[in-house]
Amino acid sequence: MVMVSAFRRLRPDWSLTEAVNADEALQVIANGAVDIALVDFNMPGTNGLDLVSRIRAVNPGMPVAVVSANVQDEIIARARELNAAFVAKPLTDEALGAFLSGAALRLRKSG
Amino acid sequence: MTSDISGLSEIEKDAISEIANLGVSRAAASLRQMVGEQVLLSVPAVNIVSRSEAAALVERGSSPRLVAVRQSFEGPFSGRALLIFPEGQSLELVRSIVGEEHPLEDIIDLEQEALAETGNIILNACLATIANVLHKPMRMSLPSVVRGDGATMFGVGDTSEGDLVLFLYIDFTIKSRNIRGFIALMMDLPSIVALKEIVREFIEGIAKQSDIVG
Numbered sequence: 001m002v003m004v005s006a007f008r009r010l011r012p013d014w015s016l017t018e019a020v021n022a023d024e025a026l027q028v029i030a031n032g033a034v035d036i037a038l039v040d041f042n043m044p045g046t047n048g049l050d051l052v053s054r055i056r057a058v059n060p061g062m063p064v065a066v067v068s069a070n071v072q073d074e075i076i077a078r079a080r081e082l083n084a085a086f087v088a089k090p091l092t093d094e095a096l097g098a099f100l101s102g103a104a105l106r107l108r109k110s111g
Numbered sequence: 112m113t114s115d116i117s118g119l120s121e122i123e124k125d126a127i128s129e130i131a132n133l134g135v136s137r138a139a140a141s142l143r144q145m146v147g148e149q150v151l152l153s154v155p156a157v158n159i160v161s162r163s164e165a166a167a168l169v170e171r172g173s174s175p176r177l178v179a180v181r182q183s184f185e186g187p188f189s190g191r192a193l194l195i196f197p198e199g200q201s202l203e204l205v206r207s208i209v210g211e212e213h214p215l216e217d218i219i220d221l222e223q224e225a226l227a228e229t230g231n232i233i234l235n236a237c238l239a240t241i242a243n244v245l246h247k248p249m250r251m252s253l254p255s256v257v258r259g260d261g262a263t264m265f266g267v268g269d270t271s272e273g274d275l276v277l278f279l280y281i282d283f284t285i286k287s288r289n290i291r292g293f294i295a296l297m298m299d300l301p302s303i304v305a306l307k308e309i310v311r312e313f314i315e316g317i318a319k320q321s322d323i324v325g
Contacts, residue, residue, distance in 0.1 A: 001224065002228070042253055068235070069233075070251060072239040073242075075239075
């Protein structure tokens with residue numbers, strides 16, 4: 001809810017697809033229309049880090065951020081190991097904006 | 112170092128309060144960021160009490176109808192963390208977070224989801240900080256919203272769990288909105304034994320650091 005409204009405010013011209021669980025997210029990514037993923041750590045049946053490792057298996061270079069209030073050192077370190085950003089909640093426009101700008105830059109570079 | 116009947120010495124109580132205080136301060140900073148208003152905190156109270164005494168503590172001075180966001184945590188010690196409000200104040204809290212511009216009907220629709228997410232942010236801030244300070248990773252469950260009296264919140268009469276718990280609570284106030292509530296952590300007896308050991312290591316760590324500095 002907060003993430004969606006912050007995203008729309010920051011990047012009104014980008015299109016946004018929401019997925020309610022990990023399988024749906026992987027399906028949307030498999031369909032090929034996703035450039036960047038924002039993954040909440042909390043989700044039904046699994047967690048955001050497990051989803052990111054499944055995304056990495058098919059998409060090693062996609063810019064991905066794990067978004068969570070669970071700021072435990074181990075969780076942040078695990079996100080880094082998976083080459084994902086960690087964005088802390090409460091989500092701020094600054095933090096989300098910085099991740100999205102960095103992601104856009106990486107996508108442009110990789111063409 | 113004296114040990115009271117509850118099995119926690121004064122220095123252990125102080126250390127637990129101090130660690131909890133770090134967690135709750137981070138939680139208050141998160142809440143402050145969400146509501147945009149100053150959040151005042153009390154000094155943490157740490158006690159080993161029965162579940163019904165814990166229930167009475169959170170009902171004291173407020174209506175017995177409460178709403179709470181509850182998360183379980185597991186690690187070297189396990190228990191439950193709760194963010195508790197008098198029931199009448201949860202709508203006001205949600206309104207202060209999502210903004211005044213939303214009509215009341217929308218706020219009522221959003222209440223459950225917004226409360227769960229607010230609780231998730233605040234309780235995670237608190238628990239993750241404690242886990243980081245102690246260097247002990249913890250797993251947190253998804254948040255659930257519970258309504259009822261103190262006995263419902265703390266499982267009074269639930270025979271599957273022991274009656275005595277380590278109960279730690281802090282009350283907070285969002286002054287300009289007249290919203291107040293509690294953050295409570297509750298652990299059962301096996302966890303208290305594990306926590307005492309971890310706190311002992313923590314105190315020794317501080318003593319070593321002071322030796323280096325001194």
